[in-house]
Amino acid sequence: MLIDLKEVIRVTRLSKSTVYRRMNEGCFPKHLNLGGNCRRWLAKDIQKWIISLGS
Secondary structure (H helix, E strand, C coil): EEEEEEHHHHHHHCCCCHHHHHHHHHHCCCEECCCCCCCEEEEEHHHHHHHHHHC
């Protein structure tokens, strides 16, 4: 399942700038570029990232 930035922000409680900063640092899952301005994340990647915070 693919989710948009709004959903990523809701689930992770991170701001847009924090999501992109952590992506650039390699500390957050990369988005998929679906063309134009359409970017989506794999829901399973975000879930794995959330779970990894507990370790």
